[in-house]
Amino acid sequence: MxxxxxxxxxxxxxxxxxxxxxxxxxxxxxxxxxxxxxxxxPDGREKSLAITKLEEVMMWSNAGIARNNG
Numbered sequence: 824m825x826x827x828x829x830x831x832x833x834x835x836x837x838x839x840x841x842x843x844x845x846x847x848x849x850x851x852x853x854x855x856x857x858x859x860x861x862x863x864x865p866d867g868r869e870k871s872l873a874i875t876k877l878e879e880v881m882m883w884s885n886a887g888i889a890r891n892n893g
Contacts, residue, residue, distance in 0.1 A: 836889035845888045853881040 838846055857877050864870040 831890055838889070842888050842892065846885050849881055849884045849888070853877055853884075 836842075857874055860870065860873050860877070864873060
């Protein structure tokens, strides 16, 4: 792995006019889906895992936007 790749993975990527709206869109989509899951799926391990995985989707999606300038 190149040092530049490591640097990109671990540095702070502030939102800008291009990436900010994309982050907002991903967060809103994930929140909408989380709300749907919450209303349809009974409380329990499966629901908890589904919400956790959705948090991962949001995190990795926003990392991809930030690390690659949207």
